[in-house]
Amino acid sequence: MAASTALLGSALMLVAGTLLAQTEVATPAGVYASTFSTDLMQLYREARLEDPQILASYAQAQAGQEHQREAMGALLPQLSFNAGSNRIHQDSDLVQRSFDSESYGLVMRQYLYNKAAWENYQKFKSLARQSESQALDTQAEASVELARRYFTALAAEDELQLVRAERLTTQKSLDRIDALYEKQLALITDQLDLKARVDLLSAQELDARNQASLSREALAEIVGRPVKERLNRIRDDLELQVSAHSLETWVHDGMALNPALKANESGVEAAGAALRSGKGGHYPTLSLNLSAQQTNEGYNNSLAPRTDSYVAGIGIQVPLYSGGSTSARVRGLYQDQVVAEQQLEATRRRVVKEITNAYLTANSNGEKIGANRLALESAQLSRVAAEKALSYGMVNAVDVLASVRNEYRARRDLLKTQYDFLSNVLILNRWAGKSPTESIEHVNDWLSPGSAGQDFR
Structure with missing residues (x-):
């Protein structure tokens, strides 16, 4: 050993x-x-x-x-343009005629207060x-x-x-x-x-x-x-x-x-x-609305002289009830x-x-x-x-x-x-x-x- x-x-x-x-x-x-x-x-x-x-x-x-x-x-401002051309035929006891009408419109809307849209943007x-x-x-x-x-x-x-x-x-x-x-x-x-x-x-x-x-x-x-x-x-x-x-x-x-x-x-x-x-x-919305229109069509589709219209307005919308949704x-x-x-x-x-x-x-x-x-x-x-x-x-x-x-x-x-x-x-x-x-x-x-x-x- x-x-x-x-x-x-x-x-x-x-x-x-x-x-x-x-x-x-x-x-x-x-x-x-x-x-x-x-x-x-x-x-x-x-x-x-x-x-x-x-x-x-x-x-x-x-x-x-x-x-x-x-x-x-x-x-931001919402701007839209619309145009239309129509062929109108009128038939009455006094007159029977056909003519063409045209209309052009430009509309702008800007929200001044819209809490839902603002918070949605923040989201x-x-x-x-x-x-x-x-x-x-x-x-x-x-x-x-x-x-x-x-x-x-x-x-x-x-x-x-x-x-x-x-x-x-x-x-x-x-x-x-x-x-x-x-x-x-x-x-x-x-x-x-x-x-x-x-x-x-x-x-x-x-x-x-x-x-x-x-x-x-x-x-x-x-x-x-x-x-x-x-x-x-x-x-x-x-x-x-x-x-x-x-x-x-x-x-x-x-x-x-x-x-x-x-x-x-x-x-x-x-x-x-x-x-x-x-x-x-639940809040109201406030908006500024501007519009311009040119047309030769009058009341009830009647022929009228060409007219230019300009509108400015303030609109408010207040929600009252929507079924609880x-x-x-x-x-x-x-x-x-x-x-x-x-x-x-x-x-x-x-x-x-x-x-x-x-x-x-x-x-x-x-x-x-x-x-x-x-x-x-x-x-x-x-x-x-x-x-x-x-x-x-x-x-x-x-x-x-x-x-x-x-x-x-x-x-x-x-x-x-x-x-x-x-x-x-x-x-x-x-x-x-x-x-x-x-x-x-x-x-x-x-x-x-x-x-x-x-x-x-």
């Missing part, structure tokens, strides 16, 4: 001293033929021109502006602001979705390379065991365990390749073209941190800048204006206002929740990244030591498989934590009302330009 312990100690010291030289490289070729690379910012620029959701949001904001202009038109003015805020919110959400799919694609390709690298590493161990087995220095169970693991990893590699292709298709759906380039990856020379601002500062910014919250605030304003417009149905409409509009207010409150609470979750999760991920890196270094040492000890017959294949699995599990945990960190940073910026372009640029700075992919050693 003492001799075995001393031998194991010597083997571990040898492994620790020659770790870099003994670490085996598995750098498989990428699944895409393109030698060009792209990053998150480039795809974001393309998505702003191609993503149907973003394009629809632009159209929605423009439509809101036009609806506001339409409502404003009811407050559409608020709805236009709501459409603009909703468009900004849609664009912010689309940027987060693009980043999520970008990191999903990276994770899928990482998984493919991890599985392939783990298979190659396990295959090397299997080759050693095969050589030892031929010399009757290894057990058949070790050989079978390693072969079963290699076969399982080969099957997993096929599935990982399919997932990598599917993740690329998800990106193509947004940018409107196949994404064949290599995707830039996270840099290793930077410390990932959220910001120096406190959670309270982020929440304060979200309450002031979040576009979804602004959209709901405009919705409440629009509902209030609609309610006032409904109440305006105006009151019912006002009650319904009041309930609509209550709905809008409750939606605003729900959005306020959601903004606080989303900012808090993203802030705390991103900070936690930032701390986990350092711990995961240390765990990966330890797992690498453990795997190399186990492989060396296997060649001396001091451990069996099960121990080697466990060490290999631990190493690649640590790699997966590190990569996943990095992607989760960047995703939560974008979510935090999105709910805090930061510009999507600035958020994408900030995250894109953490990606390495021209990256050729991970080297899983």
